[in-house]
Amino acid sequence: MASDSVFAAVVRAPEDPILGVTVAYNKDTSPNKLNLGVGAYRTEEGKPLVLNVVRRAEQILVNDESRVKEYLGITGLADFNKLSAKLILGADSPAIQDNRVTTVQCLSGTGSLRVGAEFLARHYHEHTIYIPNPTWGNHPKIFNLAGLSVKTYRYYDPATKGLDFQGLLEDLGAAPSGAIVLLHACAHNPTGVDPTLEQWEQIRQLIRSKQLLPFFDSAYQGFASGSLDADAESVRMFVADGGECLAAQSYAKNMGLYGERVGALSIVCKAADVASRVESQLKLVIRPMYSNPPIHGASIVAAILKDSEMYREWTVELKAMADRILSMRQQLFEALSARGTPGDWSHIIKQIGMFTFTGLNSEQVAFMTKEYHIYMTSDGRISMAGLSSRTVPHLADAIHAAVTCST
Amino acid sequence: MASNVLSAAASASPSTSPVTDLLKGKGRLGSGNVGSLFIKDKGNPFLNSKSCGRISMAVAVNVSRFEAITMAPPDPILGVSEAFKADNDEKKLNLGVGAYRTEELQPYVLDVVKKAENLMLERGENKEYLPIEGLAAFNKVTAELLFGADSPVISEQRVATVQGLSGTGSLRLAAVLIERYFPGAKVLISSPTWGNHKNIFNDARVPWSEYRYYDPKTVGLDFEGMIEDIKAAPEGSFILLHGCAHNPTGIDPTPEQWEKIADVIQEKNHIPFFDVAYQGFASGSLDQDAASVRLFAARGMEIFVAQSYSKNLGLYSERIGAINVVCSSTDTAARVKSQLKRIARPMYSNPPIHGARIVANVVGDPALFDEWKAEMEMMAGRIKGVRQKLYDSLTSKDKSGKDWSFILKQIGMFSFTGLNKNQSDNMTNKWHVYMTKDGRISLAGLNLAKCEYLADAIIDSYHNVS
Numbered sequence: 001m002a003s004d005s006v007f008a009a010v011v012r013a014p015e016d017p018i019l020g021v022t023v024a025y026n027k028d029t030s031p032n033k034l035n036l037g038v039g040a041y042r043t044e045e046g047k048p049l050v051l052n053v054v055r056r057a058e059q060i061l062v063n064d065e066s067r068v069k070e071y072l073g074i075t076g077l078a079d080f081n082k083l084s085a086k087l088i089l090g091a092d093s094p095a096i097q098d099n100r101v102t103t104v105q106c107l108s109g110t111g112s113l114r115v116g117a118e119f120l121a122r123h124y125h126e127h128t129i130y131i132p133n134p135t136w137g138n139h140p141k142i143f144n145l146a147g148l149s150v151k152t153y154r155y156y157d158p159a160t161k162g163l164d165f166q167g168l169l170e171d172l173g174a175a176p177s178g179a180i181v182l183l184h185a186c187a188h189n190p191t192g193v194d195p196t197l198e199q200w201e202q203i204r205q206l207i208r209s210k211q212l213l214p215f216f217d218s219a220y221q222g223f224a225s226g227s228l229d230a231d232a233e234s235v236r237m238f239v240a241d242g243g244e245c246l247a248a249q250s251y252a253k254n255m256g257l258y259g260e261r262v263g264a265l266s267i268v269c270k271a272a273d274v275a276s277r278v279e280s281q282l283k284l285v286i287r288p289m290y291s292n293p294p295i296h297g298a299s300i301v302a303a304i305l306k307d308s309e310m311y312r313e314w315t316v317e318l319k320a321m322a323d324r325i326l327s328m329r330q331q332l333f334e335a336l337s338a339r340g341t342p343g344d345w346s347h348i349i350k351q352i353g354m355f356t357f358t359g360l361n362s363e364q365v366a367f368m369t370k371e372y373h374i375y376m377t378s379d380g381r382i383s384m385a386g387l388s389s390r391t392v393p394h395l396a397d398a399i400h401a402a403v404t405c406s407t
Numbered sequence: 408m409a410s411n412v413l414s415a416a417a418s419a420s421p422s423t424s425p426v427t428d429l430l431k432g433k434g435r436l437g438s439g440n441v442g443s444l445f446i447k448d449k450g451n452p453f454l455n456s457k458s459c460g461r462i463s464m465a466v467a468v469n470v471s472r473f474e475a476i477t478m479a480p481p482d483p484i485l486g487v488s489e490a491f492k493a494d495n496d497e498k499k500l501n502l503g504v505g506a507y508r509t510e511e512l513q514p515y516v517l518d519v520v521k522k523a524e525n526l527m528l529e530r531g532e533n534k535e536y537l538p539i540e541g542l543a544a545f546n547k548v549t550a551e552l553l554f555g556a557d558s559p560v561i562s563e564q565r566v567a568t569v570q571g572l573s574g575t576g577s578l579r580l581a582a583v584l585i586e587r588y589f590p591g592a593k594v595l596i597s598s599p600t601w602g603n604h605k606n607i608f609n610d611a612r613v614p615w616s617e618y619r620y621y622d623p624k625t626v627g628l629d630f631e632g633m634i635e636d637i638k639a640a641p642e643g644s645f646i647l648l649h650g651c652a653h654n655p656t657g658i659d660p661t662p663e664q665w666e667k668i669a670d671v672i673q674e675k676n677h678i679p680f681f682d683v684a685y686q687g688f689a690s691g692s693l694d695q696d697a698a699s700v701r702l703f704a705a706r707g708m709e710i711f712v713a714q715s716y717s718k719n720l721g722l723y724s725e726r727i728g729a730i731n732v733v734c735s736s737t738d739t740a741a742r743v744k745s746q747l748k749r750i751a752r753p754m755y756s757n758p759p760i761h762g763a764r765i766v767a768n769v770v771g772d773p774a775l776f777d778e779w780k781a782e783m784e785m786m787a788g789r790i791k792g793v794r795q796k797l798y799d800s801l802t803s804k805d806k807s808g809k810d811w812s813f814i815l816k817q818i819g820m821f822s823f824t825g826l827n828k829n830q831s832d833n834m835t836n837k838w839h840v841y842m843t844k845d846g847r848i849s850l851a852g853l854n855l856a857k858c859e860y861l862a863d864a865i866i867d868s869y870h871n872v873s
Contacts, residue, residue, distance in 0.1 A: 005735040006643070006678055006709050010588055013745040016539065016752060040535060048533040055531070062524050068514040070506055071723045074482065107572075107755035114754055123476050141753040178472070213472065244472060258536045259760035270471035280479035287482065288606035289579055289754070290572035295724035296761035 018137055018377060025375040033373035034391055036382040039189070039354045040258055041321055044388045049321070051256050053313040057303040061296075072292045074283040076105020076264075080298040083305040084264040088218060088232050088249055095239050099272040102279035104265050104286070105293045109219045109250030110138060112265035116215060116246045117146030118285045119267075119278070126178040129215065130171070132156075134379065136189045139182065139217075148180070156191045161347035161359050163193050169206060177211050185216045185247070186231040187224035187353020190381035194224075194352055200234050204241065214238055216247040223254045224353045226322035228315065239268050251301050253354065254318055260297025321385075325354065328387045332356075335396035341403055354385050364402040372398035483602060484843060491841040499839040500857055502848040505654075505820060506723055507786055510854045515786070517721045519779045523768040534760065539748040541570020541729070542763040548770040549729045553683065553697055553714055560704050560733050567732040567744035569751065570758045574684045574715030575603060577730035581680065581711050582611035583750045584732075584743070585645060594645040594680065595637065597621075599845060601654045601682075604647065618646070621656050626813040626825045628658050634671055642676050645711070650683035651696040652819025655847040659689075659818055665699050669706060679703050680711040688719045689819045691787035693780065709734055716766055718820065719783060725762030790820065793853045800862035807870065820851045830868040838864035 015023060021037030043049050061067060075081065081103040085096055095101050106112040121127055129148045131139050132155035140150045153175075154167030172181060183203075188194055195203060207214055216235050222228040238245050244267075251262040265282070269275040286292070304310045333348045348356055360368070360380040368374040374395060376382045387395060481489075487503030509515050540546065546568040551561060560566050571577030585592060594613055596604050597620035608615045618640075619632030637646055648668070653659055660668060672679055681700050687693040703710050715728040730747060734740040751757070769775045794814055801811040814822055826834065826846040834840040840861065842848045853861060 005739045007588070007732075007734055007739050007743050010739070010742045010746055012742045013749045016748070019539065038536070048535050050531070050534055054534075059528060062528050067516075069516055069520070069722055069724045070514050071717075073485070107759070110752075110756040111754070124472060138753060138756065145753045211472075252536075257534055259534045259757070261755060261757070261759040267473075269473055274471045274473050274476070277476045277478045278473050280481075281476055283482070284479050284606075285610075288575070288603060288610040290576040290726060291603065292724070292726070294572070294726040294759040294762065297759065 016137075021375050021377055024369075028373055028375070030373040032394060034375065034386065034394060036374060036376040036386045036395070039253070039383050039385065041253060041256060041354070041385040042388070044324065044390075046386075046388055046391075049256055051314065051317045053304055053310050053317060054256060054300055056313075057300045057310060060303060061299050069295065072105070072295055072298075074104075074286050074292050075279065076293040077295065077298040077302055079306060080105055080262075080302040081264060083302055084249055085266050087228065087305065088221065088235055088247055088266065089239055089268070090229070090232070090236055093236070093239060095268050100269050100275050102267050102269070102275040102282065104279065104282050105298050106248075106263050106265050106286075107261040107290070107293060108252050108263040109217060109248050110142065110263075111261065111293075112248035112250070112263045113139070113142050113215075113217060114146055115282060115285050115289070116248060116265045116267070117143050117148055118289075119282055120180060120213075120215075120246075121147030122285070123278075123281060124180070124213070126176065126180060126213070128176065129180040129182055130175055130212075131182045132168075132184065132188070134190055135182070135184075136217075143182075151175075151179075153181070155188070156193060156357065158359065161193075161344075161357065162350065163195060163199070165195070165199055169202065172203070172206055172212065173210070175210065175212060178213065179210075180213045180215050181207060182215050182217060183234065185218035185221065185234050187220035187355075189219070189353070190355050190377070190379060191357040192351025192353050192355050193347075193357070195234075197233065197237075200237055204237055207238075208241060208243055214243075214245040216245060218247055219250040219253060220353050221249070221254055222315070222318045223322055223325075226319040226326075228318075242270075244268055244270060251297065255301060255304070255314070257297045257300065260300070261294060262297030262301055325384045327389075328384045328392065329356070331389060331392045332384075332387065332396060335392050336399060339396055339400045341396070341400045343403060354383055356382050356384055358382055358399070360399070360402060367402045367405070368398045371401065374398050487841050487843060490835070494839055494841075496839040498860065500841065500852070500861065502840060502842045502850075502852045502861075504849050504852045505718075507718060507721060507820070507851045508854070510789065510856075512852065512854055515721055517779070517782050519769045519775050519782060520721060520765055522775060522778075523765045526768060527764055532764070537570070537757045537760055537763070539751050539757050540568075540744060541758045542760065542767060544767040544771060545570055545727075545763040546729065548767055549714060550731055552693065552770055553686065553700060553712060553731060554704055554733075555694070555697070555701060558701065558704060564737045565734050565740050567734060567740040567747060569730050569744060569747045570763055571713070571728050571730050571751075572726045572755070572758060573717050573728040574682060574713050575607065575728075576726065576758075577713035577715070577728045578604070578607050578682065579611060579754075580730045580747055580750050581713060581732070582607055582613050584747060586611050586613050587750075588746070589643070589645075592643055592645060593641065594647055595640050596647045597633075597649070597653070599655055600647070600649075604682075616640075620653075621658065621823065623825060626658075626823060627816070628660060628664070630660070630664055630667075634667065637668070637671050637677065638675060640675065640677065643678070644675070645678045645680045646672055647680045647682060648699070650681045650686065650699050650712070652685035652689035652821070654684070654819070655821050655843070655845060656823040657817030657819050657821045658813075658823070660699075662698065662702075665702055669703055669708070672703075673706065673708065678711065679708060680713075682713050684715040685718055685819050686714070687780070687783045688787055691784040691791075693783070704733055707735075716762065720766060720769065720779070722762050722765060725765065726759060727762030727766055790850045793850050793855060793858060794822070796855050796858040797850075797853065797861060800858045801865060804859075804862050805866045805870075809869070820849055822848050822850055824848055824865060826865070826868055827873075830872045833868040833872040834864050837867070840864050 025035040085103040133152040153171035157164035221231045252258045358380045362378045491501040550568045594615045598617040618636035622629035710733040712731040717723045798814045
């Protein structure tokens with residue numbers, strides 16, 4: 001019997017940087033510890049939240065004797081797909097009416113991005129995707145593994161803690177014709193910095209003039225501003241000009257369905273027959289990856305979206321979450337102002353969505369973890385969803401100390 | 408015509424130009440001609456136009472970038488169900504489906520599953536992300552179910568178990584690991600095997616070849632051919648084995664044959680790679696159906712095992728399964744697990760909770776576990792019952808003396824009837840019996856009431872069609 005393992009060459013992979021923050025947090029025994037790492041919503045009491053309307057929908061599903069657990073088709077739950085397309089593109093979208101959109105159920109945002117990227121790597125002539133600098137840490141990995149090569153375009157300006165719009169236009173302007181461009185539909189992760197509508201229009205014109213292919217990542221629709229329509233404006237602008245684009249949608253945050261892995265990939269095409277052929281090819285990507293998608297989360301989403309009363313209830317709960325985040329932003333900003341913390345902290349209230357790019361550097365972050373038991377990613381990103389009125393003062397103290405102490 | 412369109416578009420207002428009509432799907436300039444014209448014309452005026460306002464609608468006019476994409480062929484297995492649905496004959500029978508049906512030919516949700524879901528709802532658990540490797544409680548009970556709770560591979564913590572998206576997803580994680588860490592290594596798959604196996608390895612860019620398995624002359628196992636082909640494979644190949652209830656043939660090696668297969672695999676330093684999609688569903692006994700895997704584990708071999716709960720817990724659409732890698736040491740298993748996580752993260756980040764919780768609740772609770780075993784015995788028993796009735800019907804109706812006993816010897820959901828493509832077509836066209844072209848029928852889609860009808864169809868197709 002061989003004592004050598006066939007896996008001798010397999011080294012231990014490092015912990016995922018974002019998820020590793022929670023691992024470290026869990027090990028800390030301090031009563032003051034604060035987890036501002038992973039982007040999952042927390043209540044004012046610091047607890048995970050399952051939306052009431054989700055519980056209602058789940059109850060209905062589980063109690064329905066006629067429901068079975070038969071395989072979904074490769075593209076997933078049909079109702080879910082139609083409703084998801086309407087949610088992101090608008091119920092009256094001409095692209096939908098013209099049957100030019102193919103929508104397939106995928107495993108949340110990650111799965112939708114991966115399936116879309118694999119499709120492009122196989123069937124699209126340009127294999128470079130431009131991603132904003134910075135972006136969600138998992139983006140480059142998804143695209144690389146799908147077979148695309150990754151380049152960046154300037155996005156965040158540390159000097160203003162806002163958008164480097166000129167840099168963005170220059171870099172996309174220099175991209176080869178036809179290249180793919182990843183765009184965060186709203187609530188950019190990790191910076192919280194979004195283009196204005198006017199800036200979106202300029203981006204759109206540039207992208208169309210260079211025949212770049214937009215690929216939207218929409219993980220926060222409704223969660224950013226509190227309005228589902230407002231948060232989809234960027235995507236709809238691109239669809240309105242009749243051009244093609246891809247959109248990855250996630251229900252992890254806006255419906256709190258994180259662990260159910262519910263999302264959708266929509267590809268808006270020039271013509272119905274193109275959309276139909278594209279869909280057939282998407283199936284060939286999906287079948288050898290996981291055959292068909294999981295039913296539970298998609299059924300919950302479909303039940304809520306198709307019932308006007310539940311839909312309304314959802315929008316109310318969604319707005320409450322978004323409002324709580326806005327309130328945390330306001331409170332943190334005021335707390336820092338009250339402490340006279342040096343620097344301009346207005347970006348806290350200008351940025352949008354779950355995350356704030358504080359502008360703190362990695363030494364300051366390490367200091368805050370060590371001295372104040374604040375857990376966050378080393379790029380200075382904090383999840384506002386992890387804050388409460390009770391914990392804002394502690395965070396403000398920590399930031400104040402980090403900024404005023406010379407390390 | 409084309410130049411008119413160009414100039415018209417350049418001065419068009421968005422609402423009325425022929426270009427806009429094109430965008431709206433009205434007006435045709437010949438299919439595909441318009442597009443190629445614009446692509447060839449690099450000096451396309453409105454692509455370079457500076458008057459952004461007016462061209463905002465027209466800028467997008469060119470052919471779809473996906474125009475050249477062809478329609479992919481439909482999935483061979485799913486196409487059968489679609490054809491069945493379209494058939495209005497009342498005698499129709501769907502034997503293509505790889506999902507269990509009751510005697511009334513209805514889909515079946517296990518009672519223990521309903522109980523577990525109700526428990527979960529009562530508890531009001533949250534929906535937070537699982538860790539990348541999945542639900543810990545699920546991984547624990549899953550490995551124990553497969554290897555036996557008292558197996559040394561469990562007590563020595565030598566198994567890396569990662570929750571995957573049913574069998575397919577688990578196979579895919581393993582395939583990517585193989586591509587990364589065993590570059591150039593080949594996977595040998597049985598001839599025939601489940602149709603999606605080759606797709607998984609193709610997409611993961613793992614080379615594969617076949618080993619002989621099905622012998623059409625005996626409608627049984629070509630054991631000599633299998634051993635020869637495994638022996639002939641380059642050292643260190645991965646050998647894909649069906650743990651039990653081989654799909655599509657229903658033909659499994661005997662325990663003695665499994666020992667010999669393990670011998671030759673060890674001899675050649677191959678790595679066994681089990682696909683276990685029917686544990687408990689084949690014989691009715693969870694332990695018996697895991698005997699092949701446990702035989703290899705007992706020899707101290709390093710093994711890959713992809714597991715699915717689709718059939719044995721009826722959780723088809725919940726996509727719940729696992730990839731298990733038995734390693735030579737605890738540390739190795741930890742490293743392998745970390746690398747499997749690295750593969751899952753850019754594919755779907757973390758796996759879905761619902762199915763995992765159902766399994767953890769059923770398999771982890773002694774009372775529900777016992778109830779599950781009973782339901783599983785019932786399902787496996789029904790399949791065995793229809794096999795017997797079909798065999799009896801064939802034997803009594805067929806006067807040719809042909810030996811139909813392979814129906815009883817085969818095991819699991821599927822049977823390879825030995826019918827060829829023409830004969831299978833006859834089953835469908837004349838008798839409205841839907842099955843796959845390779846002659847495979849799903850016993851799960853058959854009930855006692857229809858056995859005689861099916862026997863008539865098979866006898867007719869076998870003897871009267873070539």
